[in-house]
Each structure stands twice: as C-alpha cells, then as structure tokens.
Amino acid sequence: MRRALVPAVVLALVAPLLTVPAAHAVIDVHSVPAPAERRADPALQVSTRVAGLNHPWDVKELPSGSLLITERDPARLTLSRPDGTQRAVRFPTARIWTSGETGLMGLALDPNFVDNRRFYTCSGWEKQGPGHDIRVNAWTLDKAERRATLVRALLTGLPTTSGRHGGCRLLAAADGSLLVGTGDAAVGTNPRNLRSLGGKTLQLDRFTGKPWRTNPFRRAKVKAKRYVTTYGHRNVQGLAQRADGTLWSVEHGTYRDDEVNLLVGGGDYGWNPVPGYNEQVPMTDQGLPGKQISARWRSGTPTVATSGATFVYGDRWGSLDGALFVATLAGERLLALTFGPRGFLQRVSTPPALDGTHGRLRTVTQLRNGNLLICTDADGGQGKVLLVKPT
Numbered sequence: 001m002r003r004a005l006v007p008a009v010v011l012a013l014v015a016p017l018l019t020v021p022a023a024h025a026v027i028d029v030h031s032v033p034a035p036a037e038r039r040a041d042p043a044l045q046v047s048t049r050v051a052g053l054n055h056p057w058d059v060k061e062l063p064s065g066s067l068l069i070t071e072r073d074p075a076r077l078t079l080s081r082p083d084g085t086q087r088a089v090r091f092p093t094a095r096i097w098t099s100g101e102t103g104l105m106g107l108a109l110d111p112n113f114v115d116n117r118r119f120y121t122c123s124g125w126e127k128q129g130p131g132h133d134i135r136v137n138a139w140t141l142d143k144a145e146r147r148a149t150l151v152r153a154l155l156t157g158l159p160t161t162s163g164r165h166g167g168c169r170l171l172a173a174a175d176g177s178l179l180v181g182t183g184d185a186a187v188g189t190n191p192r193n194l195r196s197l198g199g200k201t202l203q204l205d206r207f208t209g210k211p212w213r214t215n216p217f218r219r220a221k222v223k224a225k226r227y228v229t230t231y232g233h234r235n236v237q238g239l240a241q242r243a244d245g246t247l248w249s250v251e252h253g254t255y256r257d258d259e260v261n262l263l264v265g266g267g268d269y270g271w272n273p274v275p276g277y278n279e280q281v282p283m284t285d286q287g288l289p290g291k292q293i294s295a296r297w298r299s300g301t302p303t304v305a306t307s308g309a310t311f312v313y314g315d316r317w318g319s320l321d322g323a324l325f326v327a328t329l330a331g332e333r334l335l336a337l338t339f340g341p342r343g344f345l346q347r348v349s350t351p352p353a354l355d356g357t358h359g360r361l362r363t364v365t366q367l368r369n370g371n372l373l374i375c376t377d378a379d380g381g382q383g384k385v386l387l388v389k390p391t
Contacts, residue, residue, distance in 0.1 A: 181236025
C-alpha cells in the first residue's frame with residue numbers, strides 16, 4: 001500500500017490530522033454527500049493593491065507588510081511597500097529563461113524568513129553552457145528589501161522544450177519540506193516516466209535540496225525518481241495545504257477536465273497522452289495499468305484553465321471558511337470549492353465580485369489579516385495584484 005501524503009507537523013490552524021486514502025482507492029467525485037446547513041456567503045470588496053505589472057505569477061506577504069511579486073516575463077522580482085510604492089528588486093533577470101508559458105514563476109517564503117531571509121523561486125534558467133532548464137533556486141533578501149542573492153540551486157533539470165507546460169508552483173509545506181508542481185513540457189512520455197521530473201509533484205528538503213525523507217521512492221536507484229511524490233500529471237499550476245495537513249494540487253486540463261486532486265504519496269493521476277502528444281485521451285485514464293486516482297473536482301467541458309489556489313480560513317469568510325479558492329485564467333473567475341471532512345466535494349460557488357470582471361486570474365494568496373491577494377494575468381503593464389476583503 002502506498003503512503004498517504006500527510007505531513008508530520010501540523011499547521012497552526014489544525015485540528016487532528018485526517019487519514020488520507022491509500023493510493024489504490026479510486027475516488028468517485030460524483031459520490032458527494034449533501035452539504036450541511038451553512039452560513040451566508042460574504043460580500044467581497046475588490047480593489048487594486050499593485051498595478052503596472054507584466055504577467056504577475058505569484059505574490060507573498062513579507063513580515064514587513066511589503067509584497068514580493070514574481071512577474072513571469074520580463075522575469076522581474078518586484079517589491080510593493082505598504083505605502084503603495086514599488087520597485088524592482090536587484091535580481092539576475094538575465095539568467096531567467098523566458099519562452100511561452102515559462103519564465104519567473106513560483107514563489108515561496110521560508111517559514112523562518114524572519115531569521116534567515118530565505119525565499120524560493122521556480123523558473124526557467126539559462127545554463128552557464130549551452131541550453132536551459134527549469135529549476136528551483138534558494139535566495140536571500142537583504143533587510144532593506146532591495147537585493148536578492150542566490151544561495152544555491154536546490155533542484156535542476158526540470159524538463160522544458162518550447163516553454164509550454166512549465167508547471168512551477170511551489171509550496172512550503174508544514175512538515176518542513178518544499179513541494180514542487182511540474183508540467184509535462186508537452187512530452188507525452190514524461191508524466192508516467194519516473195526517470196523524468198516532468199508531470200509530477202516533487203518533494204525536497206528546502207535547505208539541502210535532497211529528496212524529502214518520507215518520499216515514496218526515496219530509495220530508488222534513479223536519482224530523479226527519489227523526488228517523486230505523485231505522477232501522471234499534465235501541468236500542475238496550483239498547490240495548497242489544508243488545515244488538516246493534507247496536500248492538494250490544481251491541474252490544467254486539455255479542452256476539458258481541469259482537476260483538483262488530493263495528493264497521495266506514490267499515486268498515479270492518470271495522464272498518459274501517448275503515442276505522440278494526444279490531447280484527446282482522458283485527463284485521468286482509468287484504463288492504464290495499475291490504479292489511477294480520480295480528481296476530487298473536475299471542470300468538465302470546456303476547461304476554465306485553473307491556476308493558483310489556497311485554502312481560506314477565518315470567520316469573516318462565512319460559508320466559505322475553509323474553502324479552496326482557485327484562480328482561473330480562461331474562466332476569468334474565482335472558484336470556491338468546499339470539501340467535507342473526508343475530502344469529498346460539497347459545493348462549488350463563484351463570488352459575484354470575481355466573476356468575469358477582472359480578466360484572467362493567476363494566483364490566490366491569503367494575507368495574515370485574512371484578506372486575499374489575487375494576481376491578474378496580463379501584459380503591457382496591465383497586470384495587477386487585487387486586494388479582496390470579505391465584508
């Protein structure tokens with residue numbers, strides 16, 4: 001039986017950990033219990049917190065109250081201060097490889113950022129010699145919040161071809177590991193090939209870059225396989241951790257079936273677009289050898305191009321307290337997915353204030369005060385970070 005992917009250290013919000021179902025259990029998203037009586041949906045006030053951005057991809061709140069923002073291309077690291085002023089952080093932009101969907105993307109703060117000033121990025125990277133890859137790097141930010149210094153590359157060799165399906169979402173998990181969501185680089189054999197880092201979720205030590213100590217294949221002879229926690233993914237664009245400690249991924253579909261998945265260590269999520277790169281096959285193909293884990297939610301047809309996500313907590317969120325908020329690109333709206341204690345879908349809703357009124361939505365982040373930040377995906381200086389307050 002494969003290991004359930006539940007971190008050993010629990011978030012501050014946590015009740016006792018739930019047991020995650022074993023990977024051999026096929027989940028039926030249509031077996032949904034009736035939702036319990038719920039509180040009212042909150043009204044939302046939406047304003048612009050940061051403007052003038054190009055493809056903002058991720059945003060994190062620093063202890064100072066400043067916001068650190070990655071812009072996919074022109075591969076810029078931007079700081080927005082609490083007073084609204086902003087500046088580019090000194091950062092080796094020229095080393096970032098940008099093409100299509102790939103550039104400066106995922107961002108995570110170290111849980112001990114106050115003491116060590118460390119943060120992590122996932123991006124395309126120009127090698128010293130010929131060629132490029134996608135990699136996870138560790139950095140430090142100086143106390144003046146003006147310069148980022150490279151500490152080390154934690155994980156290199158994530159596959160890329162044209163830049164399509166670059167994945168690159170990061171999550172600093174509660175057990176101390178760093179979780180990485182990757183894309184398949186539009187190469188059909190990558191998702192189920194355990195020698196490839198593409199089309200996977202990966203888990204590593206955020207200081208040494210070594211495979212995480214509880215990874216299901218940590219004793220494999222092939223180094224790449226030791227990093228794999230789950231496989232059979234198309235293009236992981238979102239990662240989130242629930243208050244019960246469980247880990248979830250959000251994945252782009254083809255013309256159909258974007259997915260939200262509950263991650264189970266060693267699990268196969270069923271994407272296998274071969275021969276060639278056949279995007280007519282199911283996102284979760286139950287006809288493959290072995291057992292495949294079905295999504296906890298899927299979009300159906302057409303795709304809404306799901307992206308970044310986070311579980312949102314706080315009484316001010318009313319009926320949406322504990323829901324998974326998912327940004328959508330093609331759908332241009334925010335989805336709020338409510339799951340029951342066992343992780344089965346109970347309800348899907350879209351707040352009217354974030355339903356087609358702000359363009360393509362890339363990332364959702366919750367601030368310490370309970371409000372949300374949402375990155376909108378646009379170029380030409382039209383990208384924004386929105387501030388969302390429940391009222």
